[in-house]
Structures are given as C-alpha cells and as structure tokens.
Amino acid sequence: MVKIAILGYGIVGSGIMQVLEQNRVHIEKKAGCAVEVKRVLDKRDLSKELPSIYTNDFETILNDDEIQIVAEVMGGLYPAYDFVKQALLRGKHVCTSNKELVIKHGAELLSIAEEKDLNFMFEASVGGGIPVVRPLNTALTTDEIVAISGILNGTSNYVLTQMSNLGKSYDEALAEAQHLGYAEKDPTADVGGFDACRKLAILMSLATGKQVDFEEILTEGIQNINQIDFAFARAFGFTIKHMIDGRITPSGVSARAVPMLVHQSSPIAAVTGVFNGVMVQAKATDSVMFYGRGAGKFPTAGAVVTDIVDIAKHLHRHIQFSWSSEKIDILPFDSYKTRKLVRLRENKTENFHMAIPAYPGQIAWLTQSETDKSTKDSLKGLNVERILRVYEPMETVYDQNN
Amino acid sequence: MVKIAILGYGIVGSGIMQVLEQNRVHIEKKAGCAVEVKRVLDKRDLSKELPSIYTNDFETILNDDEIQIVAEVMGGLYPAYDFVKQALLRGKHVCTSNKELVIKHGAELLSIAEEKDLNFMFEASVGGGIPVVRPLNTALTTDEIVAISGILNGTSNYVLTQMSNLGKSYDEALAEAQHLGYAEKDPTADVGGFDACRKLAILMSLATGKQVDFEEILTEGIQNINQIDFAFARAFGFTIKHMIDGRITPSGVSARAVPMLVHQSSPIAAVTGVFNGVMVQAKATDSVMFYGRGAGKFPTAGAVVTDIVDIAKHLHRHIQFSWSSEKIDILPFDSYKTRKLVRLRENKTENFHMAIPAYPGQIAWLTQSETDKSTKDSLKGLNVERILRVYEPMETVYDQNN
Numbered sequence: 027m028v029k030i031a032i033l034g035y036g037i038v039g040s041g042i043m044q045v046l047e048q049n050r051v052h053i054e055k056k057a058g059c060a061v062e063v064k065r066v067l068d069k070r071d072l073s074k075e076l077p078s079i080y081t082n083d084f085e086t087i088l089n090d091d092e093i094q095i096v097a098e099v100m101g102g103l104y105p106a107y108d109f110v111k112q113a114l115l116r117g118k119h120v121c122t123s124n125k126e127l128v129i130k131h132g133a134e135l136l137s138i139a140e141e142k143d144l145n146f147m148f149e150a151s152v153g154g155g156i157p158v159v160r161p162l163n164t165a166l167t168t169d170e171i172v173a174i175s176g177i178l179n180g181t182s183n184y185v186l187t188q189m190s191n192l193g194k195s196y197d198e199a200l201a202e203a204q205h206l207g208y209a210e211k212d213p214t215a216d217v218g219g220f221d222a223c224r225k226l227a228i229l230m231s232l233a234t235g236k237q238v239d240f241e242e243i244l245t246e247g248i249q250n251i252n253q254i255d256f257a258f259a260r261a262f263g264f265t266i267k268h269m270i271d272g273r274i275t276p277s278g279v280s281a282r283a284v285p286m287l288v289h290q291s292s293p294i295a296a297v298t299g300v301f302n303g304v305m306v307q308a309k310a311t312d313s314v315m316f317y318g319r320g321a322g323k324f325p326t327a328g329a330v331v332t333d334i335v336d337i338a339k340h341l342h343r344h345i346q347f348s349w350s351s352e353k354i355d356i357l358p359f360d361s362y363k364t365r366k367l368v369r370l371r372e373n374k375t376e377n378f379h380m381a382i383p384a385y386p387g388q389i390a391w392l393t394q395s396e397t398d399k400s401t402k403d404s405l406k407g408l409n410v411e412r413i414l415r416v417y418e419p420m421e422t423v424y425d426q427n428n
Numbered sequence: 429m430v431k432i433a434i435l436g437y438g439i440v441g442s443g444i445m446q447v448l449e450q451n452r453v454h455i456e457k458k459a460g461c462a463v464e465v466k467r468v469l470d471k472r473d474l475s476k477e478l479p480s481i482y483t484n485d486f487e488t489i490l491n492d493d494e495i496q497i498v499a500e501v502m503g504g505l506y507p508a509y510d511f512v513k514q515a516l517l518r519g520k521h522v523c524t525s526n527k528e529l530v531i532k533h534g535a536e537l538l539s540i541a542e543e544k545d546l547n548f549m550f551e552a553s554v555g556g557g558i559p560v561v562r563p564l565n566t567a568l569t570t571d572e573i574v575a576i577s578g579i580l581n582g583t584s585n586y587v588l589t590q591m592s593n594l595g596k597s598y599d600e601a602l603a604e605a606q607h608l609g610y611a612e613k614d615p616t617a618d619v620g621g622f623d624a625c626r627k628l629a630i631l632m633s634l635a636t637g638k639q640v641d642f643e644e645i646l647t648e649g650i651q652n653i654n655q656i657d658f659a660f661a662r663a664f665g666f667t668i669k670h671m672i673d674g675r676i677t678p679s680g681v682s683a684r685a686v687p688m689l690v691h692q693s694s695p696i697a698a699v700t701g702v703f704n705g706v707m708v709q710a711k712a713t714d715s716v717m718f719y720g721r722g723a724g725k726f727p728t729a730g731a732v733v734t735d736i737v738d739i740a741k742h743l744h745r746h747i748q749f750s751w752s753s754e755k756i757d758i759l760p761f762d763s764y765k766t767r768k769l770v771r772l773r774e775n776k777t778e779n780f781h782m783a784i785p786a787y788p789g790q791i792a793w794l795t796q797s798e799t800d801k802s803t804k805d806s807l808k809g810l811n812v813e814r815i816l817r818v819y820e821p822m823e824t825v826y827d828q829n830n
Contacts, residue, residue, distance in 0.1 A: 045570050045712065049569065049570050049571070052568060052569050052570070053569055053570065055749075056568075056569040056747070056749075057569075058745060058747075155712075155713040155714070155716065156716060157559075157563050157566070157716070160566075161559050161563075164559070164562075164734055166454060166458075167451065167454050167455055167458040167459075167733075167734065167737050168447050168451050168454070168455065168730045168733045168734055168737070169451070169730055291698070291700065292698070293695065293698040293699060293703075293705075293719055295698065296693070296694070296695040296697065296698035297695065298693065301695075301715075303695075303717075310447065310557075310726035310727065310729075310730050311557040311720065311721070311726065311727045311730050312557070312720065312721050312724075312727065313703075313719070313720060313721070314557065314558060314559070314718070314719065314720035315705075315717070315718070315719035315720065316716070316717070316718060316719075317695055317715070317716065317717035317718075317719065318713065318714065318715055318716035318717065319713065319714050319715070322714075324712035324713065325712065325713045325714065327712075328570045328571055328712050328713050331569075331570045332566055332569065332570055335569050335570070339742070339745070339747060340741070343460060343741070345458070345460075345741060347457075347458070
C-alpha cells in the first residue's frame with residue numbers, strides 16, 4: 027500500500043481521484059501495491075465533500091510519514107513551488123501537471139530528487155494525455171535526440187484549423203474556440219505562443235540536460251495570420267501551423283515557437299483541431315511522432331496517475347534524466363537558415379521570377395535558405411506585408427556567424 | 429552490473445551490441461547499473477569475430493547464473509521458442525523482437541514470467557522503433573482501450589504511397605520496393621497482410637488480456653489494388669491504406685487487417701512511405717497516435733535495448749500486463765457494419781443516384797453502414813468489380829446477429 031496526497035482539488039485533482047477509483051484493480055497490479063489517497067489539500071473548504079481526507083494545512087501532509095507521494099495539481103508558482111520543494115526535502119516523491127513550476131524550477135527540483143533518490147515526474151505538464159516526457163526520457167537512454175518539433179498548443183491549432191478548413195477569420199475562429207471552452211477569455215498565453223514556448227523549453231531542457239530559458243526562445247503568436255496568408259500557403263503546397271521547433275546541432279541549439287508553413291504532406295499538417303502532435307527525431311530511431319489530446323480533465327489526470335504508478339514502482343530509485351541548472355545558450359533569433367515565404371503588398375512581378383500572385387494585388391515567393399538577417403537586408407525598400415518561415419523536417423542548418 | 433546474452437548475431441543482434449556500446453553512459457545511468465554482453469550465440473562460427481563471448485552452445489548460457497537477461501533476436505519459432513522457455517524456467521528475463529514467437533507463445537511465456545516474477549518483453553516485435561507495446565501497457569493501467577488501428581506494415585504502405593502519389597502500378601511500385609530493400613523477394617507476408625495481421629493479434633491480445641488467434645483475423649492483401657481504386661477513393665475524399673483495425677465493444681471484439689479507404693483528413697492518411705502509425709483509442713485519453721519507422725536495424729535494436737534497460741531496472745518484479753491463454757472469440761468476418769465503396773464494371777447510373785463515375789465506363793458509390801453479408805445480398809446480379817471498406821475512426825458498430 028502506498029499513500030498519496032493530492033494538492034489542489036480542481037478539474038485535474040478530482041479527475042485523479044476518479045481515475046484512481048475506476049482503475050483500482052489495474053493500478054494495484056501494475057504498481058505492485060494499492061494506491062490510497064490519504065489527504066487532499068485545497069484552499070476551498072471541502073470538509074463536507076471529502077470529510078475524512080480533506081485538509082487546508084500543508085503541514086499535515088508534510089509531517090505524515092505514511093504519505094510517500096505528493097501529486098501537485100494546483101497550478102501557479104506560489105505556493106506550489108514551496109510545497110513541492112518541501113515535500114522532496116522531506117523524502118516524498120512528487121508528480122505535477124504544473125508547467126510553470128517545471129520550467130522555472132525543474133532543474134533544481136530534479137536535482138533534489140536525484141540527490142535523495144526520489145522521483146520528480148511531470149508527464150502531464152507537456153501535452154496533457156500524450157506521452158511525451160516519458161518516451162523522451164526512454165529515447166535518451168539509447169539514442170541521440172537531434173530535433174523536437176510539432177504542435178503543442180490545442181487552442182492555436184483549433185483556431186488555425188478553422189481558418190484553414192472553413193475559411194473563417196481569426197476573430198470568428200477565436201470566438202468559437204472561446205465559446206467551446208477551448209480558449210480562455212484572455213487567450214494571450216495560447217494564441218501568443220507563450221504556452222507552446224514554455225512546453226518547448228521543458229522538452230529542450232530534458233533533451234540537452236541543461237537549462238533552456240524560455241525567455242530566449244523566439245516566440246510569435248498567430249494573431250496576425252489571415253486568409254491571405256492561407257491563400258499563399260496553399261499556392262505553395264503548405265498549410266500554416268503554430269509550431270515548436272527545437273534543434274540540437276553541432277553548431278548549437280536553436281528553439282522557436284512561431285507560426286510556420288508546414289507542407290501538406292507532413293504528418294504534422296494532419297494534426298488538426300485541438301489535437302497536439304510532437305515529432306521527436308533521434309539519430310538511430312529517426313522520426314517518431316506522438317499525437318493526441320494535449321489537454322482535458324481525463325487525459326491530464328490519466329497522465330498524472332501514470333506518474334503516480336511509475337513512482338510507486340520505483341520508491342527507492344531515481345529513474346529519470348535530470349537537467350543541470352547550467353544554462354545552455356540558444357542561437358540568436360536571426361541565425362535561422364530556413365526557407366521563408368515573403369509576401370509583398372504590391373504586385374511587382376518584374377523583379378521576382380518565382381513569385382506567385384495568389385491574391386489580388388499581392389505576390390509572394392519562397393526564398394532559398396537565408397538567415398533572418400540576410401533576408402531582412404535583401405528586402406530593404408520593398409513593401410513587405412508578411413514573412414513566414416517554412417518548417418523543414420530534417421535539413422535545417424544554422425550558422426552562428428551570419 | 430547486469431550480464432546479458434544475445435541469441436542471434438544478424439542485423440538486429442549486431443545492432444544491439446552497437447547501441448549498448450555507443451550509449452554506455454546513459455544506459456548505466458538509466459538502468460542503475462552497467463550492462464555487459466557476456467555471451468553471443470549464433471549458428472555461424474563467430475569465434476574469430478567475437479573471440480571472448482561467442483558460443484554456439486545454448487547450455488553455456490543457460491547454465492551461467494551470472495546471465496540474468498537473454499535477448500532473443502534469432503527469429504523463427506525453432507529453436508527460439510525452446511531457448512526462451514528454458515531461459516525463463518531457469519529464472520532469466522527475456523526480451524525479443526520475434527513476432528512469430530510472441531503471437532504463438534506470448535500468453536504461455538508471459539505466464540511463466542509472471543509466475544517466476546520475471547519479465548518477458550517484446551517492444552521490438554511490433555512496430556520496430558515506434559514505442560507501441562510499452563505505451564499500451566501503460567495506458568492499460570489507467571484507461572480502457574476501445575480501439576487499435578492504423579498502419580503496421582511498411583512494405584505495403586510504401587507500395588500504396590507510390591501508387592497514390594506517383595501513379596505507379598502495383599507491379600512497378602513493388603519492384604521498386606524490392607530494389608530498395610523494403611520488400612522481400614517473396615513479398616507475400618507483407619503485401620498479403622499476414623505480417624500486419626500477426627502484429628494486430630499481439631496488440632489485441634495485450635489489450636483484451638486474452639488470446640487473439642491470428643487465424644481468426646480477417647486478412648486481405650493489397651495485391652489487387654489498382655489505379656482505378658485510387659481514382660474512386662480520391663473522388664470520395666479518401667486514400668487507400670492497408671489497415672489494422674481492432675475494436676473492443678460491448679457486443680464483442682473484432683479485428684481485421686485489410687486495405688481500407690482512409691479519409692484524407694485523417695492523421696493515418698499522412699502516414700506515408702515505409703512509416704508506420706498506430707492509433708490507440710481509450711475511453712479517458714481519447715485518441716493517441718504513435719508514428720515512426722516500423723523496421724530497420726537501429727530502430728529495432730534500440731527497441732530491444734529499451735527492453736533490456738527496463739528489465740535491468742526491474743530484476744525482481746514482473747511489471748507487465750499478461751494475457752491468459754484463454755481464447756477470446758472474434759466476431760465473424762461478415763458482421764462488420766461499416767460504409768463501403770462498391771465499384772461496378774459498368775455505368776448503370778440509373779439505379780444509383782449517389783454513384784460517381786470517376787473512371788470511364790465504371791461507377792462506384794458509398795453504401796451506408798451495412799454488414800458485409802447484407803451488402804453482398806443487395807449486390808446480387810450486379811457486375812461488382814471491387815468492394816473496399818471505409819475506415820471509421822470512432823463510430824463503427826458491430827452486430828453479432830446480422
């Protein structure tokens with residue numbers, strides 16, 4: 027019998043209780059012992075709802091030596107960070123769905139866990155119900171990761187899919203996403219690319235074993251994308267997706283969370299609606315993609331329970347990869363060498379032999395591989411409306427000196 | 429330090445040696461101890477190539493109590509089955525890439541492993557480098573699997589992709605696949621659907637916990653698919669894929685490995701070339717897809733090494749789901765209720781209002797959900813050239829009484 031505490035009884039917290047209850051037999055078999063929720067902490071008074079296990083006092087949990095695993099699903103940095111750190115220092119394993127916590131303090135918390143032969147797991151913090159962190163952790167054992175790319179924000183992907191497939195405007199598609207509960211009232215974190223950027227920082231930190239600061243990741247949102255962009259994208263055989271795109275190359279590490287042109291034949295182009303899809307490229311295994319729902323009560327709760335079971339199986343051994351707090355330098359924003367679509371507000375075809383006029387009065391063309399900086403230089407004096415980068419599955423190269 | 433033996437030093441066996449060597453540091457960290465290859469068995473004389481570890485005598489391995497893990501990558505049933513069974517009975521863990529062995533004796537070998545608190549792992553036997561068995565095993569802990577579908581044979585998928593994208597004939601595409609080493613000289617196991625059928629039997633056995641006999645799975649190959657089929661598929665918005673399609677419903681379990689119409693918007697349609705893609709649908713997590721290379725030296729060897737590391741972490745505990753040798757009944761072939769494309773050799777449009785004449789002198793239409801049997805009955809007297817089932821991602825229902 028292993029006893030656990032759940033911090034936070036919101037949508038995910040109550041989902042964990044339900045998943046544990048409904049799958050009791052399987053969980054006991056897999057974990058090698060029964061899993062019992064001994065305490066649930068929440069700031070709301072739940073003493074009537076959960077009479078025997080509710081507490082609003084973290085000390086009760088901290089001082090209870092029977093509790094070996096703490097599942098933190100409160101969200102936010104405070105008091106989550108203090109609670110998690112104290113739990114680890116007191117010898118308790120922790121799993122969390124809290125992206126902010128992992129990106130800000132993951133390195134420190136993992137190093138405490140490693141030192142104390144504990145596990146600090148966070149599968150649910152990236153990609154909800156899609157297994158990403160665990161396979162990445164496994165892949166790192168036998169292979170060398172060279173790229174992590176794909177779609178990690180369901181809200182942006184829903185909006186872009188509606189725009190692409192049904193011809194809706196950005197505002198219409200966003201309003202619909204809000205109506206359906208796929209977007210927050212203030213959608214900035216999602217449509218501005220910040221959520222995807224943070225998830226990428228976590229995955230790149232795991233892949234490199236060092237601290238990738240999310241502030242250094244080139245981040246752009248989808249708010250300016252319009253039907254003209256889609257018309258040109260289609261004319262060249264692409265669609266538009268909000269992509270995370272991290273590369274580990276001999277010349278350095280790069281990372282960006284930006285709208286990109288994705289070729290229609292790419293499996294990533296087929297990731298539509300609120301679904302997420304993460305492509306991991308490694309030297310020996312080549313490309314592996316994980317696809318599924320990136321959010322939602324039960325997918326997320328299920329991912330937390332998977333961590334709980336994994337911890338229950340390894341109560342006496344740290345089994346994860348860690349990342350050190352040493353910062354890794356990310357290549358500067360303008361050193362990306364990728365093809366780009368350049369769109370002009372006027373139809374100056376005489377200068378651009380390869381330009382396609384997919385929209386009245388406008389033209390666009392695909393540049394060859396040039397850095398952001400050299401592209402900018404060559405466009406001086408032109409009436410540029412939009413530059414969209416092309417997602418290159420394999421061959422993107424970087425040049426620090428340009 | 430954990431010591432292992434490798435049975436079979438072909439492409440995969442030598443790949444395992446290389447992966448273990450190249451990732452020594454990571455493997456030791458993840459496994460919690462170093463992994464050393466103490467013996468390699470092969471029927472060819474490798475005493476010069478592997479002087480200190482080569483043996484052609486299985487007894488040497490069996491009687492060596494230092495060897496805790498046996499990796500069987502010989503292929504075929506004999507002597508692989510005897511070797512693996514003896515190893516388990518002598519208290520050694522086993523992992524294998526041998527699909528034949530797993531489908532025929534998986535239930536028995538897993539039950540011996542469970543009884544003796546050992547592990548018998550076989551990630552590499554289904555889908556090469558794509559993690560499928562392990563995530564399925566994990567998902568079973570917290571969720572209820574309702575469907576497993578997708579593409580599990582890279583050869584068939586390569587041939588169909590070439591036919592679809594480049595307009596090649598079946599014979600041209602197959603010859604090219606053979607030339608590139610993607611298809612065997614006798615390609616029947618792959619293009620006839622038998623390889624995919626066996627992999628599906630393994631996955632369905634795991635998902636149901638009972639024995640799914642591959643002989644009971646409806647299996648059809650792609651040998652008859654031609655450009656006329658693709659023309660009609662496209663006219664209805666589909667492409668053609670060789671699919672595995674297993675369902676677990678209240679009215680029973682169904683399984684088939686057949687060419688199907690897959691809608692162009694499905695992520696499965698985007699799985700092209702030699703790539704595989706397996707969609708697992710579960711009640712809480714919804715759809716999760718795993719995509720990658722289903723074969724190849726390093727993807728397969730990497731999957732075996734992943735099993736070795738997992739076993740090294742769990743030398744004293746059986747951590748898998750088992751399947752019992754109790755047979756589970758598969759719904760009869762003709763009870764599938766799915767839409768179908770029916771293609772006639774003549775253009776009798778007067779009788780079929782929804783029929784599309786996508787090819788000179790021929791028509792086709794999509795039937796509504798009817799069983800195979802009732803479809804057949806309603807087509808009596810017509811000049812039917814082809815019937816192709818439609819892959820229905822979610823709602824396919826079955827009726828045992830029809």
